[in-house]
Amino acid sequence: MQTILVTGGAGFIGSHLVPMLVGQGCVVRVLDTLAPQIHGMLPGDGLDWLTNTANLEFVRGSVTNEVDLRAALDGVDSVIHLAAETGTGQSMYEIDRYCRENVQGTALLVHLLANGAAPSVRRVVLASSRSVYGEGAYVYSGGQNAARITPSSRTAEAMRSGQWEPVCPDTGAALTAVPTRENDRTAPASVYAATKLAQEDLIRIVCESAGVGYAILRLQNVYGEGQSLNNPYTGILSIFSTRIRRGLELPIFEDGLESRDFVHVSDVAAAFAKAVQAEVSPNCVINVGSGVATPVLEIAKSLCRAFNAEERVRVSGQFRLGDIRHNMADVNRLRSHLGLVPTVELEQGLARFASWVLAQPLPEDRLDQANEELSKRKMMG
Numbered sequence: 495m496q497t498i499l500v501t502g503g504a505g506f507i508g509s510h511l512v513p514m515l516v517g518q519g520c521v522v523r524v525l526d527t528l529a530p531q532i533h534g535m536l537p538g539d540g541l542d543w544l545t546n547t548a549n550l551e552f553v554r555g556s557v558t559n560e561v562d563l564r565a566a567l568d569g570v571d572s573v574i575h576l577a578a579e580t581g582t583g584q585s586m587y588e589i590d591r592y593c594r595e596n597v598q599g600t601a602l603l604v605h606l607l608a609n610g611a612a613p614s615v616r617r618v619v620l621a622s623s624r625s626v627y628g629e630g631a632y633v634y635s636g637g638q639n640a641a642r643i644t645p646s647s648r649t650a651e652a653m654r655s656g657q658w659e660p661v662c663p664d665t666g667a668a669l670t671a672v673p674t675r676e677n678d679r680t681a682p683a684s685v686y687a688a689t690k691l692a693q694e695d696l697i698r699i700v701c702e703s704a705g706v707g708y709a710i711l712r713l714q715n716v717y718g719e720g721q722s723l724n725n726p727y728t729g730i731l732s733i734f735s736t737r738i739r740r741g742l743e744l745p746i747f748e749d750g751l752e753s754r755d756f757v758h759v760s761d762v763a764a765a766f767a768k769a770v771q772a773e774v775s776p777n778c779v780i781n782v783g784s785g786v787a788t789p790v791l792e793i794a795k796s797l798c799r800a801f802n803a804e805e806r807v808r809v810s811g812q813f814r815l816g817d818i819r820h821n822m823a824d825v826n827r828l829r830s831h832l833g834l835v836p837t838v839e840l841e842q843g844l845a846r847f848a849s850w851v852l853a854q855p856l857p858e859d860r861l862d863q864a865n866e867e868l869s870k871r872k873m874m875g
């Protein structure tokens with residue numbers, strides 16, 4: 495029976511993963527601050543499972559606090575490191591906080607591992623993000639050159655003139671997005687992404703030198719029941735669901751054809767459970783996604799249908815600096831290393847999500863406020 499520490503285990507992914515691990519016979523300890531941005535100012539609603547599940551211990555504390563983290567690591571076989579700040583736009587101005595929580599928290603974790611403070615730990619699994627790729631992999635359109643290319647971030651000037659698709663940086667030639675592989679170039683386009691890449695490097699370097707097994711899961715857009723409905727900085731489906739329930743229009747950035755790889759949280763939880771328990775430690779990066787790119791305009795309309803609501807969508811032509819254009823994972827490694835194929839189809843997942851949302855209190859719509867913050871800081875056009 496494995497004892498596993500899950501940092502940030504009270505959050506969205508943790509709320510699926512932790513019960514799954516317990517159900518598979520593991521003993522789990524959760525270390526979580528219950529951050530107000532995620533859980534509200536008075537956390538409690540919906541968190542009973544943390545304190546009344548057998549083989550589950552909840553500790554309120556931070557990965558950035560050495561006393562909390564040392565105690566949480568005591569006697570555990572593995573660590574699944576989920577704790578992080580996750581808002582891409584917000585990370586562009588709350589830089590110090592994002593680096594402290596994401597980078598310093600991970601640095602403290604590996605510092606303790608490297609210095610013998612957690613001798614029982616045999617494996618660390620990190621929740622990383624596809625954002626580390628930046629724009630991700632492309633090939634030249636028209637098939638004149640099959641070479642893979644990872645374009646740089648789109649400039650504000652290009653987006654202001656409605657040139658949404660990344661182009662070849664040398665020739666300006668048109669490009670077509672292809673599924674991004676784990677060994678494609680990383681090129682973070684936001685502070686959040688930079689902190690995730692720093693987390694990856696810290697885990698890989700220290701685990702390899704300390705002889706601790708590891709796996710780095712690069713998650714695509716995770717959605718599903720339990721997603722924070724309070725956080726206006728991340729989670730497009732949560733944000734849209736609140737607006738649908740309030741009868742508000744859904745503003746779609748760019749031309750609506752930007753795409754994301756949506757993967758249901760139960761498939762993501764299964765990937766973590768496998769990565770931490772697989773007999774052979776993966777010791778590599780693994781993409782976790784559906785492998786399918788869905789345009790944002792299309793997902794907005796599908797979500798309206800899942801709520802049986804009128805399709806009130808408006809393509810705004812606005813944009814956020816740091817956003818990528820397309821997102822689609824190559825999931826061959828997920829299959830070969832973890833033996834997993836995502837099982838939840840998008841339509842089925844959206845129906846599950848919508849029926850869960852409808853059973854929750856109706857949150858304030860804070861999208862306009864979050865966008866105003868970005869505009870004031872010239873992060874939006």
Ligand SMILES: NC(=O)c1ccc[n+]([C@@H]2O[C@H](COP(=O)([O-])OP(=O)(O)OC[C@H]3O[C@@H](n4cnc5c(N)ncnc54)[C@H](O)[C@@H]3O)[C@@H](O)[C@H]2O)c1
Nearest residue numbers: 502505506507526527528529556557577578621623713716
């Ligand atoms: N949800 C996604 O679409 C997605 C995509 C890519 C990567 N990820 C990564 O997966 C991980 C989990 O994401 P999530 O969607 O469950 O996020 P979440 O915000 O729902 O959960 C994060 C949890 O971490 C806790 N936390 C924050 N700072 C902490 C600290 N210093 N110490 C202890 N706990 C702390 C929060 O209270 C929260 O419960 C994150 O590392 C995120 O970067 C998520």
